[in-house]
Amino acid sequence: MAIYGYHRTSTTDQHLDRGIKSITDYCSTSGIKLTEMFTDQQTGKNFNRPDYLALKRIAKNKDDIIIISEVDRLGRNKYETLKELQHYKSLGVRLMILEIPTTLVDYSTMDNSLATMLMETINNMLIEMYATIAHAEMVKREKRQAEGIQAMKDRGEWSKYGRPVAIDYDKFKKEYSKVEAGLTKPFELMEQLGMAKSTYYKYAKQVKNEPYTKGVSTI
Structure with a gap:
């Protein structure tokens, strides 16, 4: 079993420190030893990121664990994010999300199969809700940017932005x-x-x- 951390910021202007610290602090207090930390500094609209792709290539063994601080650090596109989560689930790779405490509990050791199923269902619902919020924020931001650019064009100020x-x-x-x-x-x-x-x-x-x-x- 290997345990990996992953954190992403949208631009190189944003610091990776806070997210990395959240993950390493959690591991320290929980007695977890990270195998490796992966980081990217680019958009979460897609998953074509060098460190993420490297992580995906090696996190493929049953009982491997990936720890992230927030769902939107993995990705902001709801549908692509859920597809990636399903990929790991099919491999038996566990995802732990610090902002969703119920994902930090290992329910696979529970004797009660019904309780395990219920908790997995709750986790899936929470993850989809957080992914939906991240997706909505991305769409809203892109809409505002497009409206701002159009307004500049309408005012004849596009050259200040585009050229x-x-x-x-x-x-x-x-x-x-x-x-x-x-x-x-x-x-x-x-x-x-x-x-x-x-x-x-x-x-x-x-x-x-x-x-x-x-x-x-x-x-």
């Missing part, structure tokens, strides 16, 4: 120092400088790599 004018690198570097110091959030700087997300991260990457690429422009 930003390149800014002076030295100016970006100066303002980016505020993000590094924690005085400004990335999205605030993007708005302030009228930068698209892709352009922002392109410039930010150059700033971070500057000691190694000094004198060489990558823009």
Whole structure:
């Protein structure tokens, strides 16, 4: 039996620390020794993530365990998430979800088969409910983003979002120092400088790599 931890954030701006700590703290207090921890920093809309795919390849033996902090850290698409959960169930791999305490109890050792069946049914219902909420939040956010973009187009301001004018690198570097110091959030700087997300991260990457690429422009 192997025990794996998995945690995901949607972007590289978000820190993995909190979720990892939740899992390791639970393991520590429960006397559980993790075999390996897997993490990704990308969207939960699908499961095409490098560490998750690596986890899925090795978590395939009966009685293996996967521990996650919340259902939406596994995925935000309800139907795809439930499909992944069914995959593990068919293999006999157990999923423990910290936000759903009933999944942390091993009911397989219970003598009463009816009680075991009832608890499994309750767990399935709770997991589907949490997956539904995560899916609804994703759909709502995408709808708001689409409406915001359309509103900008209607106002003739789309160029500020879709095709930003390149800014002076030295100016970006100066303002980016505020993000590094924690005085400004990335999205605030993007708005302030009228930068698209892709352009922002392109410039930010150059700033971070500057000691190694000094004198060489990558823009």
